[in-house]
Amino acid sequence: MHRSSEVKHVASYLNTRGCECFGQPCESHCPVLTDRTIHVQLKTFIKIRVKPDRTGVVTDGVKHSMNPFCEIAVEEAIKLKEKKLVKEVVAVSCGPQQVQETIRTALAMGADRGIHVEVSGKDYETLGPLQVSKIFAALAKKEQADLIILGKQAIDDDCNQTGQMTAALLDWPQGTFASEMTLEADKLKVVREVDGGLETIKIKLPAVVTADLRLNTPRYATLPNIMKAKKKKIANVKPADLGVDVCSRLEVLKVDEPPQRQAGVKVETVDDLVGKLKEAGRV
Amino acid sequence: MPLDAFAASLFKRPMQTLGMAVGHGVRCLSQLAELPELHQMMRQTCRDYAQKELAPIAAQLDKDHKFPAKQVKELGAMGVMAVEVPESLGGAGMDYLAYCLAVEELSRGCASTGVIVSVNNSLYLGPILKFGTEEQKKQWITPFTTGERVGCFALSEPGNGSDAGAASTLAQQEGDEWVLSGTKAWITNCWDASATVVFATTDKSLKHKGISAFLVPMPHPGLSLGKKEDKLGIRASSTANIILEDCHIPLGNMLGERGMGFKIAMQTLDSGRLGIAAQALGIAQAALDCAADYAHKRTAFGAPIGKLQAIQFKLADMALAIESARLLTWRAAMLRDAKKPFTKEAAMAKLAASEAATFVSHQAIQVLGGMGYVTDMPAERHYRDARITEIYEGTSEIQRLVIANNILKEYQQ
Numbered sequence: 001m002h003r004s005s006e007v008k009h010v011a012s013y014l015n016t017r018g019c020e021c022f023g024q025p026c027e028s029h030c031p032v033l034t035d036r037t038i039h040v041q042l043k044t045f046i047k048i049r050v051k052p053d054r055t056g057v058v059t060d061g062v063k064h065s066m067n068p069f070c071e072i073a074v075e076e077a078i079k080l081k082e083k084k085l086v087k088e089v090v091a092v093s094c095g096p097q098q099v100q101e102t103i104r105t106a107l108a109m110g111a112d113r114g115i116h117v118e119v120s121g122k123d124y125e126t127l128g129p130l131q132v133s134k135i136f137a138a139l140a141k142k143e144q145a146d147l148i149i150l151g152k153q154a155i156d157d158d159c160n161q162t163g164q165m166t167a168a169l170l171d172w173p174q175g176t177f178a179s180e181m182t183l184e185a186d187k188l189k190v191v192r193e194v195d196g197g198l199e200t201i202k203i204k205l206p207a208v209v210t211a212d213l214r215l216n217t218p219r220y221a222t223l224p225n226i227m228k229a230k231k232k233k234i235a236n237v238k239p240a241d242l243g244v245d246v247c248s249r250l251e252v253l254k255v256d257e258p259p260q261r262q263a264g265v266k267v268e269t270v271d272d273l274v275g276k277l278k279e280a281g282r283v
Numbered sequence: 284m285p286l287d288a289f290a291a292s293l294f295k296r297p298m299q300t301l302g303m304a305v306g307h308g309v310r311c312l313s314q315l316a317e318l319p320e321l322h323q324m325m326r327q328t329c330r331d332y333a334q335k336e337l338a339p340i341a342a343q344l345d346k347d348h349k350f351p352a353k354q355v356k357e358l359g360a361m362g363v364m365a366v367e368v369p370e371s372l373g374g375a376g377m378d379y380l381a382y383c384l385a386v387e388e389l390s391r392g393c394a395s396t397g398v399i400v401s402v403n404n405s406l407y408l409g410p411i412l413k414f415g416t417e418e419q420k421k422q423w424i425t426p427f428t429t430g431e432r433v434g435c436f437a438l439s440e441p442g443n444g445s446d447a448g449a450a451s452t453l454a455q456q457e458g459d460e461w462v463l464s465g466t467k468a469w470i471t472n473c474w475d476a477s478a479t480v481v482f483a484t485t486d487k488s489l490k491h492k493g494i495s496a497f498l499v500p501m502p503h504p505g506l507s508l509g510k511k512e513d514k515l516g517i518r519a520s521s522t523a524n525i526i527l528e529d530c531h532i533p534l535g536n537m538l539g540e541r542g543m544g545f546k547i548a549m550q551t552l553d554s555g556r557l558g559i560a561a562q563a564l565g566i567a568q569a570a571l572d573c574a575a576d577y578a579h580k581r582t583a584f585g586a587p588i589g590k591l592q593a594i595q596f597k598l599a600d601m602a603l604a605i606e607s608a609r610l611l612t613w614r615a616a617m618l619r620d621a622k623k624p625f626t627k628e629a630a631m632a633k634l635a636a637s638e639a640a641t642f643v644s645h646q647a648i649q650v651l652g653g654m655g656y657v658t659d660m661p662a663e664r665h666y667r668d669a670r671i672t673e674i675y676e677g678t679s680e681i682q683r684l685v686i687a688n689n690i691l692k693e694y695q696q
Contacts, residue, residue: 022377101320108328220331220332221324221361222360222362223377224370224375226328227375229374230320
């Protein structure tokens, strides 16, 4: 997975560690995975900088928070629970100690319990969708999940792979880019936002769904729920416990800032424009 | 390191054991260095809400003098309109430190919303929670926790603000009713309120010992509102006179004992003071945000003005004023939560915070130069909003008297 830093994103975001969310209904429990992604709160004050060794971006001292698409996934899971279509919502995140804060945010929104899969140091720096989806698949089997809801992609690396890979590893059906999902008995009706428009599919549970922007509007945690979140449990698990090897098969060659924007040139006529475009090799 | 990143780095790791201690009501000074995780989460939630829902509409609310009813309902749903009220009565059941954090973050987005939240929590729900009977609490607290209804506090009169003991609003007993008559002035929230705590005297000869507190629903026969004041700042919150003419209320509407009114008012204001300190901190912080951002972007003499020492000294003084006042506010709140005496500290907090707000917003306009003077930037609104914090809920002069009295008592031979 080539780590390219896109400055237009970088203005708002930093690193990404595969953001995924699980939601779960029915008799079992489904982990709702949320990821810790580095989201710069005060864009005007903190400039994203590429590390001097060009292996990534600077993450020290930058505030981390839940990936926006993951928030939407957590919200959807909680909505299912409120409609009594789901028995338990479990929030999961992979990463170092700090991700517990993100899990607690999910608990404050209404998730029942959390699972923190500890990955830190070098392993964390190279953690990508393949390893994360292996972890999720293992957890889904262990927890006997029926539904996994993830954010469609993380806003720092924009991989958009984890949901799909998780479904493949589990051999489950998938409904990605969901803008609407309805549980009908043991089937899930998912409306997907695709380039051509909206596609409606019906998939059998257990399944994986990835949340897109218009699926819902995440709630603000209420103060009483924030208090209750303190008492909810977050279990600690290591990838090795799940039989997952987090070693990366990819090597980041380099990370660069995008080239500076060049000034434009004004031309008088269309012929001039065509001439200039030909000169620049654009046509 | 940018100011806010620096502040954020102070609260990166929650102090778990301290958090547990907090749960048992123990407070200690090291808490000032790092807030417990619960409080950090709560603060972040309020900050997110203020940034997304309040800041974008604050300028328009100010222009239209419009009460943010939708936002107040949303805040009610979050539990912010009744932070200290126990869950059994419909509140969030959190402590005063949490409340101060909430008011500061909300005021950072919109100062008017901050004062609406503060008055409902501290001045209306506060005294009823402390001095009300179980029946009164059910009737006058629970409906006011959801954001559907707000309350107000009627102590000041056209003839006396600081001189609260000279209240001339009368309360006469007629059979099984109290009849109130008189005028109350400068009542925040009154045009949007559904109830008020009114202070009236049952016996003028007893001076301040003759004052009692009463609960009056709004609207109510015999209670009318004066014209909405056209204020310099906090315009989205309504301020007006409350006129009581032959206003009949049941005997059961007296709050606390007869003659206890002055004590109730003073104790309520002690706490309310911290809500206003928090509001002032929010306004000051918003002004600093504005100035520091501008210092990065505006170039003059070939570089961002943040490189100039004159601007740097200003920003440093502004940040220092805010941080000092903030720590005073947190300390007073923690003392109150620990049920220790906190009057002197609360007065210090309110004084420091309100003077910080006026100082910081003044300097923020200076940093912005001409841009600080026009409505395109929020600096001018912060300047206007800040000014009232040195006046209401105890003028700066009164705060100094309170502090001095406490000091002299400490040094009494």
